[in-house]
Each structure stands twice: as structure tokens, then as C-alpha cells.
Amino acid sequence: MNKIIAANWKMHGNNNFVSDYFEFFTKNLKNKCNNEIIIFPSYLHLDKANIFKKKYNSFKLGAQSCHFNNKIAQTSSISADMLSDIGCDYVLVGHSEWRNNNDEKTISHILQNVLENNMVPIYCVGENLSEKENSKTESVIETQLKNIIDNSDLFNNKIVIAYEPVWAIGSGLTPEISVISFIHSYIKSKLLQKLPSLQEKDIMVLYGGSVNLKNTKEILKTNNVDGVLIGGASINIEEFTNICNEKL
Numbered sequence: 001m002n003k004i005i006a007a008n009w010k011m012h013g014n015n016n017f018v019s020d021y022f023e024f025f026t027k028n029l030k031n032k033c034n035n036e037i038i039i040f041p042s043y044l045h046l047d048k049a050n051i052f053k054k055k056y057n058s059f060k061l062g063a064q065s066c067h068f069n070n071k072i073a074q075t076s077s078i079s080a081d082m083l084s085d086i087g088c089d090y091v092l093v094g095h096s097e098w099r100n101n102n103d104e105k106t107i108s109h110i111l112q113n114v115l116e117n118n119m120v121p122i123y124c125v126g127e128n129l130s131e132k133e134n135s136k137t138e139s140v141i142e143t144q145l146k147n148i149i150d151n152s153d154l155f156n157n158k159i160v161i162a163y164e165p166v167w168a169i170g171s172g173l174t175p176e177i178s179v180i181s182f183i184h185s186y187i188k189s190k191l192l193q194k195l196p197s198l199q200e201k202d203i204m205v206l207y208g209g210s211v212n213l214k215n216t217k218e219i220l221k222t223n224n225v226d227g228v229l230i231g232g233a234s235i236n237i238e239e240f241t242n243i244c245n246e247k248l
């Protein structure tokens, strides 16, 4: 099966960066790259990125979050229907850099809005350092997966989860490869156990947290890893293009 390679730009980029990024990317991406590439720019740069998406058809577009409501008077917010209208295919839901200020109910409403607007959520889960040190990784993830299970009737047989240990994000640290494989397998088996109508092929689990050109290949070849969600290294367009061109 093809892998997902996703770039989360977080709060980076400006107008020139967007043009330079996509011109370089499309020129240097090898034709034989069969992976699904998804770029998550800031809200501000989605429109411009969508012009390149339509022009080159070499990547999908995603937003980094959205509001839990549609069409209400909520100054400064962006709704799921706006994202769909502007060309988004995916939305990150519950990223840890955002999750801290929001409760599980809010995250559940966002999931619903994304699904009802025909986009695919990439639902982020993962433990923080103290949870890891207290051997709570599985129980934390099990709690976080409840939102997926509760909203399972809205999914169109494609569930994408990103396992992003909070302590690995931006730290240069990654879990042992065997741990990544184990946690991904744990996520898949929990979902299959709770949602017996699903098949294993309906669930993709991406790994995120300090992924770079040096470690991508090993991570992508690991059992149960269906892709990667990359922060810092995705801002460097040469590095990101090389990651996408890796032969697996």
C-alpha cells in the first residue's frame, strides 16, 4: 500500500516561501513517487497553496485545525466548510500543540465537522513525557481514541491516525523503532476490536515526532507504519523533497 508523507508547516511560511516551495517541489519530485503527499500550510497560505495543488496535481492539501462550529458569530475562527470550500482534503485534529487548551468534547465536534464536510481528519494521539515515564502511553492513547470510536458512523471506511509522542516533537528524540511498531499495532488492534466492521486496511497510522531525512526510511519500512507527519524537516524544501523521493 502507498504511504502518506505529510508536511505540517505549523506557523511558518510567507508568500514567497509558498511559491518557491511548490516550484522546487514539483520540479524535483520524482515521477515514480507513489506516496500520497499532503501539505498543511497555515490558514493564511491555503488559498495560494491550492493554486499550486490544482496546477501540478502532485500533492493534497490540509489545514492544521478548524473551529468546532460552522456558521456562527465567532470572531477570528475558521470553520470546516470554509476549509472544504478553499480546497482542503485533510484536516489535522487534536494536534498536541493545540490539544492542551481544548477538551475532548471540543475535539469530537471538530472531528464531526471535518467528516460532515467530506474531508479526511488526521487524528493525532500521543503521550507526554511524564505519561511515558509513568508507563501510561497505552491508557492515554486508548482515552484519546474514544473520539474516533464515538464518531465511527461518520467515517467512510478510512481512518487516519497520527501517533505523535509529545516528547518527540521538535526534540530530536524518537522512540525505538520497535516501540513505534508496537504502539501502531496497539492503535490498530484497539480500533479493530471496538469497530469490528473495519478491516485492517481501512486504518492508517502515521508516525510524527523528529522525522527527518536520516530516519524516514527506517521508520517508513517499520511494520504497521503507514506514513509520517513531519514538522521541522518539512520546512526545508530540499530535505522534504528528498524524503518524498526516498525509495522504500
Ligand code: 13P
Pocket (backbone or CB within 6 Å): 008, 095, 164, 168, 169, 170, 171, 208, 209, 210, 211, 229, 230, 231, 232, 233
Ligand atoms: P517535528 O517533526 O518538528 O518534530 O514536528 C512533528 C509534528 O508536530 C508534526 O505534526
